[in-house]
Amino acid sequence: MQTIKISNMEANNIIRKCVHCGFCLATCPTYQLLGNELDSPRGRIYLIKSVLENHHFSKQSIVHLDRCLTCKSCETTCPSGVEYVQLVNIGRKLVEQKRPFWQKVYRYFVRQFLTTPILFNPIGLIFRHSQIKGKSIKPIIKIGTVLLLGGCVQPILAPNINHSI
Numbered sequence: 390m391q392t393i394k395i396s397n398m399e400a401n402n403i404i405r406k407c408v409h410c411g412f413c414l415a416t417c418p419t420y421q422l423l424g425n426e427l428d429s430p431r432g433r434i435y436l437i438k439s440v441l442e443n444h445h446f447s448k449q450s451i452v453h454l455d456r457c458l459t460c461k462s463c464e465t466t467c468p469s470g471v472e473y474v475q476l477v478n479i480g481r482k483l484v485e486q487k488r489p490f491w492q493k494v495y496r497y498f499v500r501q502f503l504t505t506p507i508l509f510n511p512i513g514l515i516f517r518h519s520q521i522k523g524k525s526i527k528p529i530i531k532i533g534t535v536l537l538l539g540g541c542v543q544p545i546l547a548p549n550i551n552h553s554i
């Protein structure tokens with residue numbers, strides 16, 4: 390209960406920074422693609438505000454929050470410094486409690502399937518859309534240490550991305 394109260398206060402502080410200018414819409418890929426205000430940062434902020442103030446949200450609100458890529462692109466253009474991703478994470482926790490049970494089960498199995506190589510690799514190989522060309526990229530000069538994420542589905546579906554031509 391205490392955690393929820395702190396999250397609500399954090400969310401409230403973030404929401405209050407938003408001046409509804411809409412600058413973020415220009416850099417949001419989901420808004421650019423779908424053209425729906427509710428698939429923009431400003432629209433999602435409105436949805437989360439509505440959840441916090443009126444406990445009102447529909448199944449469609451969950452869809453709009455799910456569609457956010459959490460890419461932070463909107464934060465780079467926001468003149469008010471709205472910490473949007475922090476807010477959307479709080480919003481997602483709130484709506485998660487209301488997600489239909491079948492969706493929770495479905496999402497659990499998709500996550501397990503994509504991140505378990507023994508399950509995903511045989512199927513992924515069927516849908517592979519690029520072939521390995523050239524050699525694996527290997528560092529020649531060691532200047533520093535870089536952390537590269539291996540990925541879960543990409544090495545099987547598009548292995549050429551990690552290879553030099």
Ligand code: SF4
Nearest residue numbers: 407408410411413467
């Ligand atoms: S750019 Fe920032 S202040 Fe303007 S609408 Fe988007 S989140 Fe709100």
Ligand code: SF4
Nearest residue numbers: 417457458460461463
């Ligand atoms: S984090 Fe979400 S709202 Fe922000 S630009 Fe990316 S997709 Fe759009």
